[in-house]
Amino acid sequence: EVQLVETGGNLIQPGGSLRLSCAASGFTVSTSYMSWVRQAPGKGLEWVSAIYSGGSTYYTDSVKGRFTISRDNSKNTLYLQMNSLRADDTAVYYCTGGGGLGPFDPWGQGTLVTVSS
Amino acid sequence: DIQMTQSPSTLSASVGDRVTITCRASQSITRWLAWYQQKPGKAPKLLIHKTSSLQSGVPSRFSGSGSGTEFTLTISSLQPDDSAAYYCQHYDSYPYTFGQGTKLEIK
Numbered sequence: 001e002v003q004l005v006e007t008g009g010n011l012i013q014p015g016g017s018l019r020l021s022c023a024a025s026g027f028t029v030s031t032s033y034m035s036w037v038r039q040a041p042g043k044g045l046e047w048v049s050a051i052y053s054g055g056s057t058y059y060t061d062s063v064k065g066r067f068t069i070s071r072d073n074s075k076n077t078l079y080l081q082m083n084s085l086r087a088d089d090t091a092v093y094y095c096t097g098g099g100g101l102g103p104f105d106p107w108g109q110g111t112l113v114t115v116s117s
Numbered sequence: 118d119i120q121m122t123q124s125p126s127t128l129s130a131s132v133g134d135r136v137t138i139t140c141r142a143s144q145s146i147t148r149w150l151a152w153y154q155q156k157p158g159k160a161p162k163l164l165i166h167k168t169s170s171l172q173s174g175v176p177s178r179f180s181g182s183g184s185g186t187e188f189t190l191t192i193s194s195l196q197p198d199d200s201a202a203y204y205c206q207h208y209d210s211y212p213y214t215f216g217q218g219t220k221l222e223i224k
Contacts, residue, residue, distance in 0.1 A: 044216070045206070045215040047213040047215070058212075094161075101208065103166040104161070105163040105166075
């Protein structure tokens with residue numbers, strides 16, 4: 001069974017940093033396109049970042065220079081390092097397969113990041 | 118960036134009704150369009166990709182059509198379990214963007 005499990009969400013002050021993790025099972029992170037998609041409370045979905053199997057990375061403009069997507073092939077885990085967090089980064093962050101010339105599938109259950117003083 | 122606009126934003130229909138949701142792209146995305154269903158407190162679920170390809174395990178009452186800039190998601194006979202939010206999303210070029218969503222309620 002394919003499963004993606006996100007961890008690391010928390011309440012953090014503006015300007016702070018947080019690292020999200022996404023552990024995969026039944027799914028190989030190193031040979032797949034992987035993405036992060038977020039959803040602010042009561043709002044729609046927003047693609048945040050993607051990493052290709054070859055290692056190329058892509059970001060939406062609002063997080064460029066602040067967020068970094070990466071993976072640890074030995075742990076079959078995807079990461080999102082988030083620095084200089086702002087209130088408008090508050091959202092549930094979903095780890096997904098795909099996002100590289102294809103739709104997003106599968107999805108994790110999401111982890112909540114709240115940026116507030 | 119390519120903007121995706123869905124209509125309607127909310128929709129109320131009865132069990133057995135045929136329901137159509139429209140998604141328009143601000144420029145041509147050929148057929149690189151997906152549809153997702155999201156229930157409250159849950160992650161989105163892929164229903165349809167490449168405009169009309171049904172994801173494995175998705176009931177056949179769901180179908181998609183369109184090309185270029187105009188696309189539709191159709192539910193042929195609405196069921197109680199279909200109460201959810203529906204999102205379209207293009208994957209033509211980065212940044213991949215979603216429609217604002219359509220909330221479907223069962224009367």
